[in-house]
Amino acid sequence: MLRFIKSMLILLGFLFAFPDASLAVSVSPLHDKPPGTIITFSGNQWMILDQKDDGTTYIILSSNDGDKAFDADNTQLFNPSDSNNIGYYLNNIFYNSLSQRDLIENHSWEIKYENGSGSQADVTCKISLISYAEYNAYRLxxxxxxxxxxxxxxxxxxxxxSRVWLVNASGGMGIDNAYIYKSRGVRPTLYLKPDLLVSDTNEVIGNEIFPPLDPANLVAGANAHDQVRLTWQANTEPDLAGYIIFRDYVEIDRVGAAETSYIDSGLRPNTTYIYGIKAYNTSNIESDMSNAATATTPHLPNPVLTARVDGQMIKMSWTGAADNFLVVVNGQQVDSITGNRYDYKAQPGSYALQVVALIGAEQYPSEPVQVKVAAFITPGSSMAGDVINNAGLVLYPAGGLLALALALKASPWVVTTVKAGLFKKFF
Known part of the structure; x- marks a missing residue:
C-alpha cells in the first residue's frame, strides 16, 4: 500500500509539473505493469518477469545480445570478477552500454544447481542471467x-x-560446456529500482522530479538611467525553489519562489539589455529559458555645476554619477576625477567652468558657469587695523600726509583713510 501511495505521489508530481501532460504524454508507475509486458529501457526492448514486493521490477532482454561463451576457461560458475566469464562482460561492457544504467538496482543473485542445492555463494552485481528455476517459474x-x-x-x-544449463531454441532446457560460444546467445536480466515511471508507450522515464515549466510573460522596463525592473507570471509547481535571472544570457542572480519581480541596478545609461529567467525546483532541476525581454536605459541627466570664489580658489561641485568627470576651465581640460567636488586655484580674471560626465563612450556636459576672481580682496577690520598700526610705526618719522601717502605708494584706500581722520594722531 505504501508503495502504491509513493508511486501516486510521483505521478502527481509529474502532473503538477505538466498540467497539460495528458495532451502530450501520459505516464504510469512501472510497478503497475504486469509480468509479460514489453518495456523500453536504455533503447532496448525488455520483458517484465516479475514485480517484487520491495518495489523493484525484474526484467529480461527480449532479444539475443550476441553469441558468447559462458566462460572461456570452461568454468561453470557465474563470476563478474573473472574477465573470461560472462558475468564480467555483463557487468562491465554491457552495463556501460546502457544509457539508463543509474536506474538499475544492485542485487544478490543466487547461484544454485538445478535441484536447488548450493553451488557457490550468492553473487552481488547489477546484471546477471535467468536461472534454471526462474525460467521454469516464468515459462508461460x-x-x-x-x-x-x-x-x-x-x-x-x-x-x-564444466557444464551450464541453457534454454534451447524450442523453449526446452539443455546443457552445454561453458566454453562453447557458437550459437549460444545471451539474454541479460536485471532489477530496475522502485518508483520508476513509464510513458504511454511503456518507455522507462525514471523517477526524477520533472523540471518546472518555463516562466511566462517576462516583461522588462527601465526605471531609471541605471535600473531595469523585471516582472513575470508566477509558476505553480509545489516543489518550486525559485528563479534564475539572466542578463545578456549570463546568470546574474537567483530569487525565491514567491518572487515575481526583480530590480537590476548599476546599469549603464542609454544601453539595451536582454533578459531571461529560468525556474528551478528543490532538486535543482532547471526549466528552459523564458521568453526574452529587452529594455533600454535612458540617457543620464547632465550634471548640474555650481561654483563659488573663495579668495583665489574656485570651488566647484556638481550632481550625478559617472565613471569619470572631466573638469574644463576656459575650454581646456584641467583634470579628470571620479568625485563631485574640485578646487581650482586661479589668478585674477574671468573664468568659464564646465564638467563633463563620462560613462563608457558617452559624454554628458554640464551647462557652463561663469565666475570672476577679483584683483584685490577687501581686507576685514582686523586686517585694516594691522595695516594702520604698522603704517603708523613705520611712517611716523617722515611726518605729514604726503610722506605717508608716498610711503604706501599712494594707495587710494590709505589716502581715503587718512582724509577721514583715522591718522590724526600722527600729525
Whole structure:
C-alpha cells in the first residue's frame, strides 16, 4: 500500500509539473505493469518477469545480445570478477552500454544447481542471467515454441563441473560446456529500482522530479538611467525553489519562489539589455529559458555645476554619477576625477567652468558657469587695523600726509583713510 501511495505521489508530481501532460504524454508507475509486458529501457526492448514486493521490477532482454561463451576457461560458475566469464562482460561492457544504467538496482543473485542445492555463494552485481528455476517459474511468459535460438542461464549443472544449463531454441532446457560460444546467445536480466515511471508507450522515464515549466510573460522596463525592473507570471509547481535571472544570457542572480519581480541596478545609461529567467525546483532541476525581454536605459541627466570664489580658489561641485568627470576651465581640460567636488586655484580674471560626465563612450556636459576672481580682496577690520598700526610705526618719522601717502605708494584706500581722520594722531 505504501508503495502504491509513493508511486501516486510521483505521478502527481509529474502532473503538477505538466498540467497539460495528458495532451502530450501520459505516464504510469512501472510497478503497475504486469509480468509479460514489453518495456523500453536504455533503447532496448525488455520483458517484465516479475514485480517484487520491495518495489523493484525484474526484467529480461527480449532479444539475443550476441553469441558468447559462458566462460572461456570452461568454468561453470557465474563470476563478474573473472574477465573470461560472462558475468564480467555483463557487468562491465554491457552495463556501460546502457544509457539508463543509474536506474538499475544492485542485487544478490543466487547461484544454485538445478535441484536447488548450493553451488557457490550468492553473487552481488547489477546484471546477471535467468536461472534454471526462474525460467521454469516464468515459462508461460515465453513463446511456447521457443525463441528460435539457444541462450545461457546462470545455473551450473550438478555433477558436471564444466557444464551450464541453457534454454534451447524450442523453449526446452539443455546443457552445454561453458566454453562453447557458437550459437549460444545471451539474454541479460536485471532489477530496475522502485518508483520508476513509464510513458504511454511503456518507455522507462525514471523517477526524477520533472523540471518546472518555463516562466511566462517576462516583461522588462527601465526605471531609471541605471535600473531595469523585471516582472513575470508566477509558476505553480509545489516543489518550486525559485528563479534564475539572466542578463545578456549570463546568470546574474537567483530569487525565491514567491518572487515575481526583480530590480537590476548599476546599469549603464542609454544601453539595451536582454533578459531571461529560468525556474528551478528543490532538486535543482532547471526549466528552459523564458521568453526574452529587452529594455533600454535612458540617457543620464547632465550634471548640474555650481561654483563659488573663495579668495583665489574656485570651488566647484556638481550632481550625478559617472565613471569619470572631466573638469574644463576656459575650454581646456584641467583634470579628470571620479568625485563631485574640485578646487581650482586661479589668478585674477574671468573664468568659464564646465564638467563633463563620462560613462563608457558617452559624454554628458554640464551647462557652463561663469565666475570672476577679483584683483584685490577687501581686507576685514582686523586686517585694516594691522595695516594702520604698522603704517603708523613705520611712517611716523617722515611726518605729514604726503610722506605717508608716498610711503604706501599712494594707495587710494590709505589716502581715503587718512582724509577721514583715522591718522590724526600722527600729525
Amino acid at each position: 511468459l515465453f513463446p511456447s515454441d521457443g525463441s528460435g535460438y539457444i541462450w545461457w542461464t546462470r545455473t551450473p549443472r550438478l555433477g558436471s563441473p
